[in-house]
Amino acid sequence: MKHIKFKYHGIQQLKEGSYQSETDLIEVDGKQYRTNELTFDVPLSGTIYGTALNYKGAYAKVEPFMYEEPYKAPPKAPILYIKPMNTHIGNGTFIPLPDGFEELSIGATLGVVIGKVARKVNKDNALDYVEGYTIVNDVSIPHESVYRPAYKEKARDGFCPIGPWIVNKHAITNPNELGVRVYINGELKQENNTSNLIRSVEQLLVDVTDFMTLYEGDTLLVGIPENAPIARENDSVEVEIEGIGKLVNKVINENALVGGGIK
Amino acid sequence: MKHARVAYNGLIQDAVEVNNGIKLHDGRIVKETDVTWLPPVEPQTVFTLGLNFADHAAELSFKEAPKDPLVFLKGPNTFIGHRGETYRPSDVTFMHYECELAVVIGKTAKNVKKEDAYDYVRGYTVANDYALRDYLENYYRPNLRVKNRDTCTPIGPWLVDKEDIEDPMNLKLRTTVNGKIVQEGTTADMIFSVPILIEYLSGFMTLNPGDIILTGTPKGSVDTKVGDEVITEIEGVGKLVNTIVGEETFQVN
Numbered sequence: 001m002k003h004i005k006f007k008y009h010g011i012q013q014l015k016e017g018s019y020q021s022e023t024d025l026i027e028v029d030g031k032q033y034r035t036n037e038l039t040f041d042v043p044l045s046g047t048i049y050g051t052a053l054n055y056k057g058a059y060a061k062v063e064p065f066m067y068e069e070p071y072k073a074p075p076k077a078p079i080l081y082i083k084p085m086n087t088h089i090g091n092g093t094f095i096p097l098p099d100g101f102e103e104l105s106i107g108a109t110l111g112v113v114i115g116k117v118a119r120k121v122n123k124d125n126a127l128d129y130v131e132g133y134t135i136v137n138d139v140s141i142p143h144e145s146v147y148r149p150a151y152k153e154k155a156r157d158g159f160c161p162i163g164p165w166i167v168n169k170h171a172i173t174n175p176n177e178l179g180v181r182v183y184i185n186g187e188l189k190q191e192n193n194t195s196n197l198i199r200s201v202e203q204l205l206v207d208v209t210d211f212m213t214l215y216e217g218d219t220l221l222v223g224i225p226e227n228a229p230i231a232r233e234n235d236s237v238e239v240e241i242e243g244i245g246k247l248v249n250k251v252i253n254e255n256a257l258v259g260g261g262i263k
Numbered sequence: 264m265k266h267a268r269v270a271y272n273g274l275i276q277d278a279v280e281v282n283n284g285i286k287l288h289d290g291r292i293v294k295e296t297d298v299t300w301l302p303p304v305e306p307q308t309v310f311t312l313g314l315n316f317a318d319h320a321a322e323l324s325f326k327e328a329p330k331d332p333l334v335f336l337k338g339p340n341t342f343i344g345h346r347g348e349t350y351r352p353s354d355v356t357f358m359h360y361e362c363e364l365a366v367v368i369g370k371t372a373k374n375v376k377k378e379d380a381y382d383y384v385r386g387y388t389v390a391n392d393y394a395l396r397d398y399l400e401n402y403y404r405p406n407l408r409v410k411n412r413d414t415c416t417p418i419g420p421w422l423v424d425k426e427d428i429e430d431p432m433n434l435k436l437r438t439t440v441n442g443k444i445v446q447e448g449t450t451a452d453m454i455f456s457v458p459i460l461i462e463y464l465s466g467f468m469t470l471n472p473g474d475i476i477l478t479g480t481p482k483g484s485v486d487t488k489v490g491d492e493v494i495t496e497i498e499g500v501g502k503l504v505n506t507i508v509g510e511e512t513f514q515v516n
Contacts, residue, residue: 001362026288047338047339047340049338049407052403053402070401071401071402072401073400073401075400075402076400077398077406077408079400079406080403080406080407080408080411081336081403081404081407082336082338083334084308084336084467084468085307085308085471086306086308086469086470086471087468098467119413146402146403147401147402147403148333148402148403148404149333149334149335149336149337149403149404149405150403150468151334151468152334153330155336155467155468156467156468157468157469159374207328211398211407211408211412212338212340212341212408212411212412212413213340213413214340215339215340217457218338247300249477
């Protein structure tokens, strides 16, 4: 049993419960539910920072060009960006496919939820600053370049599904050994493992908090594996992270959506 | 009207400018130096423009002005209020201020046309968007290590109602370091004007009330040192005072 925190859809307060992945059962307030019997809201409220090129395979794709224009040299520090509030949506909420686009890039990533203010942390106790982990789908309009901040591709409404819950860190023995899988319409499209991170969760926390403070409730995304799967209109997208659960969202044309629902 | 958020005697309050000082929400009138100034808006989503003045783009040796706005985001960690202290690490060789007009969004904006853009503006304030150029890298440039450091974006003192600013696209900007003028420009020289930026951003994402757009800086980037008093000023909007401090103040380790 893993200790989890989540939000019911439409209810402001966080609830706590437990989750058993083998049986897919959630226990909350002494009652048991299947995951698909509940509806979830975004369980996070802080700033969400994403990290680019932190999987060995993703880095290797850009590496041949790193001494050329416009990059000129390999990166030294973590390459960060922000997934702003307008992008955050919960499990089960539709991902809007913007007008004029047919394909979305699915960015399966582990979200490290910060438990207390973290500034210049040490590697040995970096995980003391972590409350737990969640699943994030860092959606983008497909693009190649990492030269300029890609907010027009990454910061569109609904481009950051999160959840369904935060699993307490004590349920995860090693965050750097978690299988990451993406299914589109039930078919396995991507499989990777956080063991392929260039900067481990601990090292990333060290290198990020060396120059900026992470606050309680902020979330640091560890990176997106190479060969991000493509999703199209009406596709069901499932991001699964070992030991945490599954985050499921469907892609719907933005013109068919009002708020989080279909017209 | 000019609005502020301040801390006074242990309480955070809204305040407004009056002739003889600042008037707190509870009615007390106090001196400007008696309060701790906070950012006039609690930062949520904050956009910043790079290379939005042709002279500054040239100064940074870009041959052509950008075709699309160069936009990046900042986190809440980087903001501090008027009369605050900004930390300069000892290993840095080039840290410069950037005086910028900050536009505060007043209502939810999606797919707004530039002709209607000002309807979505609440008001304006002044930001100083410090850059620590030693850390500049060409990945998601300008990267967060240059632009999103703790205390490196002073903002304030006032949020000025838009009704009080006749033409936001014709305001003088000026920075002084220890009283000496080091940067002068005008918002008239922006490549992408405030209405165009609102049209551009709201064209692909929803802007929310309280979101802030820092609109870029003109040329005049000079290194600042520990102990310097840096004042960024925009005509009719305000005069934002900041002091650079070093490791002896921040006790980093």
